[in-house]
Amino acid sequence: MKATHKILRRLALVAGLLSASSLWAALPIQHWTAANGARIYLVESPSLPMVDIQIDFDAGSRRDPTGQAGLASATAGMLSKGIAAQGNQPALDENALGEAWADLGALFSASAGSDRLSLFLRTLTVPDLLEGAIRLAARQLAQPSFPAAIWAIERDRTVAALKEAYTRPGTVAQRRFAAAVHGRHPYGNEANEASLNAIQVADMRAFHARFLDSCRARVSVVGALNRAQAEQRVLQLLAGLPASKPCPALPAVAEVPALTQAQTLRVPFDSAQAHVLMGQPGYKRNDPDFFALTVGNYILGGGGFVSRLTEQVREKRGLSYSVYSYFAPGLHAGPFAVGLQTRPDQADQALQVAREVVRTFVAEGPTEAELKAAKDNLIGSFPLRLDSNRKLLDNLSNMAWHQLPLDYLDTWTQAVDRVTVQDIRAAFQRKLQPERMVTVMVGAKP
Amino acid sequence: MSAVLDGYNGSRLDRALTQGADRVADDAGAYHDFSGRGPQIFVLEGVPAAGKTPEALEAALREQVNRIARDGISEAELQRVKAQWVAQAVYKRDSLFNQAREIGTYWVEGLPLVTAEQVKSVAQRYFGDDSLTVAHLLPQPSNAQAPRKPAMPLRHGEGTR
Numbered sequence: 001m002k003a004t005h006k007i008l009r010r011l012a013l014v015a016g017l018l019s020a021s022s023l024w025a026a027l028p029i030q031h032w033t034a035a036n037g038a039r040i041y042l043v044e045s046p047s048l049p050m051v052d053i054q055i056d057f058d059a060g061s062r063r064d065p066t067g068q069a070g071l072a073s074a075t076a077g078m079l080s081k082g083i084a085a086q087g088n089q090p091a092l093d094e095n096a097l098g099e100a101w102a103d104l105g106a107l108f109s110a111s112a113g114s115d116r117l118s119l120f121l122r123t124l125t126v127p128d129l130l131e132g133a134i135r136l137a138a139r140q141l142a143q144p145s146f147p148a149a150i151w152a153i154e155r156d157r158t159v160a161a162l163k164e165a166y167t168r169p170g171t172v173a174q175r176r177f178a179a180a181v182h183g184r185h186p187y188g189n190e191a192n193e194a195s196l197n198a199i200q201v202a203d204m205r206a207f208h209a210r211f212l213d214s215c216r217a218r219v220s221v222v223g224a225l226n227r228a229q230a231e232q233r234v235l236q237l238l239a240g241l242p243a244s245k246p247c248p249a250l251p252a253v254a255e256v257p258a259l260t261q262a263q264t265l266r267v268p269f270d271s272a273q274a275h276v277l278m279g280q281p282g283y284k285r286n287d288p289d290f291f292a293l294t295v296g297n298y299i300l301g302g303g304g305f306v307s308r309l310t311e312q313v314r315e316k317r318g319l320s321y322s323v324y325s326y327f328a329p330g331l332h333a334g335p336f337a338v339g340l341q342t343r344p345d346q347a348d349q350a351l352q353v354a355r356e357v358v359r360t361f362v363a364e365g366p367t368e369a370e371l372k373a374a375k376d377n378l379i380g381s382f383p384l385r386l387d388s389n390r391k392l393l394d395n396l397s398n399m400a401w402h403q404l405p406l407d408y409l410d411t412w413t414q415a416v417d418r419v420t421v422q423d424i425r426a427a428f429q430r431k432l433q434p435e436r437m438v439t440v441m442v443g444a445k446p
Numbered sequence: 447m448s449a450v451l452d453g454y455n456g457s458r459l460d461r462a463l464t465q466g467a468d469r470v471a472d473d474a475g476a477y478h479d480f481s482g483r484g485p486q487i488f489v490l491e492g493v494p495a496a497g498k499t500p501e502a503l504e505a506a507l508r509e510q511v512n513r514i515a516r517d518g519i520s521e522a523e524l525q526r527v528k529a530q531w532v533a534q535a536v537y538k539r540d541s542l543f544n545q546a547r548e549i550g551t552y553w554v555e556g557l558p559l560v561t562a563e564q565v566k567s568v569a570q571r572y573f574g575d576d577s578l579t580v581a582h583l584l585p586q587p588s589n590a591q592a593p594r595k596p597a598m599p600l601r602h603g604e605g606t607r
């Protein structure tokens with residue numbers, strides 16, 4: 001308790017001395033590989049007494065075993081449910097763990113996306129708090145207790161949440177769409193009651209032991225640590241995990257197969273609005289067309305009120321409040337999707353308009369005026385993608401994960417500026433086949 | 447008070463409502479927006495666990511407020527909540543947007559002065575039934591042909607529902 005008082009007083013002092021400015025002139029990114037094999041990416045940001053650290057492993061849901069969709073997410077979620085005793089360190093249950101993090105004023109979370117299992121730590125760099133947070137995170141990472149009784153409850157809660165989610169037409173549409181676009185690929189394989197029931201804590205232990213190895217860790221650090229301090233803290237964080245040498249390669253995951261024909265799924269649903277999704281597998285994040293597709297999609301349906309889809313579906317015809325398109329590239333070809341909601345009896349009309357917009361855009365590309373406006377917006381708003389440590393960390397971990405060049409952010413606006421109308425048209429023609437897309441309509445009434 | 451109830455994993459609502467095989471709720475929370483000029487709403491909410499009624503959940507939420515009004519909070523809880531707040535005051539400066547939003551509000555300077563006794567007193571003074579609104583959202587059939595359950599009659603004023 002006394003220690004907490006002292007910390008409070010010291011922090012109040014620190015908070016009073018801070019300047020309000022933390023803007024970046026340039027982005028000096030440091031990158032090196034530690035002795036345990038971890039690839040470390042660092043941006044020193046000394047203006048606030050805090051640090052954000054993200055550790056990514058190749059243990060996202062694409063690694064879920066057949067029949068156990070949800071294992072990666074469950075494993076990540078259960079990391080916060082208790083640590084086992086080791087040596088003279090006592091076991092901590094979920095409540096003791098929650099209290100310990102709150103006492104440190106630090107945040108620690110783990111989650112699994114389709115590619116990565118990510119651990120995120122945010123802590124103050126006041127020495128005793130930093131030390132405490134790193135130690136606790138290291139234990140949580142290396143010695144999770146995976147208590148079976150807690151998993152039984154978490155599973156029930158997850159199943160209940162899934163059931164609730166399925167009462168919403170948007171969820172139903174998203175699920176059906178993901179499955180139809182990705183076929184048997186893990187990107188389309190989402191957790192359900194049966195797959196969750198097939199998961200035991202022993203599976204989590206095995207998953208953890210197999211995939212969480214320092215030799216495959218990508219660690220991104222943004223905050224008030226220099227290179228030597230960052231290295232020391234990262235090694236401390238990973239100390240309890242194996243550091244295999246040589247690093248065993250993980251099995252390759254198959255690519256998303258291209259669609260062979262158009263498919264339309266009409267799902268009855270009694271809802272005030274029909275939900276429509278249309279799309280296909282998109283592209284992989286390391287695709288050389290990345291910038292042409294990013295700028296092009298801004299014009300097609302990513303740019304909100306100024307996009308072609310909004311202009312045609314909403315502004316000209318009043319068919320929808322919201323209509324959009326996106327690509328979600330990852331290690332594999334994540335989806336391209338066009339989405340809209342509309343009155344059930346207008347769904348077919350809105351879909352026809354959206355289809356026509358996509359077809360025309362793929363055939364002809366944007367106009368010079370549209371391209372200019374898109375570049376102005378993307379380049380002008382670029383600083384807003386980097387205006388906090390948290391956003392820098394997101395960018396840094398993305399670079400680390402996809403092994404983008406270290407000057408990626410420095411050259412981002414130039415790369416956008418170089419994109420031409422011809423680039424966009426050619427890229428969209430390479431990636432999209434409007435005649436072979438999946439369409440899901442939930443709650444549409446003809 | 448909202449932080450003691452729901453500010454961290456293992457806080458009071460977690461322990462009392464959402465844990466164990468016989469838990470009353472799958473999810474429970476408390477929040478309060480204290481930055482407005484006028485009176486603000488303090489919300490307690492939850493999703494009943496399978497086999498538990500909304501009434502049982504409501505009673506469990508009320509009991510947690512009553513416990514604070516009756517027994518107060520511990521010094522350890524108070525210090526924990528303050529440690530979190532002070533850390534968050536630093537974290538908030540990471541965002542330009544938050545910095546803009548925070549200008550003109552100096553609440554964090556008053557926080558280290560809050561006492562456990564004040565939290566207890568607030569629980570006693572502000573949480574009476576005369577200022578309480580309770581809403582239950584019941585599942586509706588998703589099939590248009592099935593008859594919908596009538597909405598619960600809305601009553602206002604005295605009483606709890």
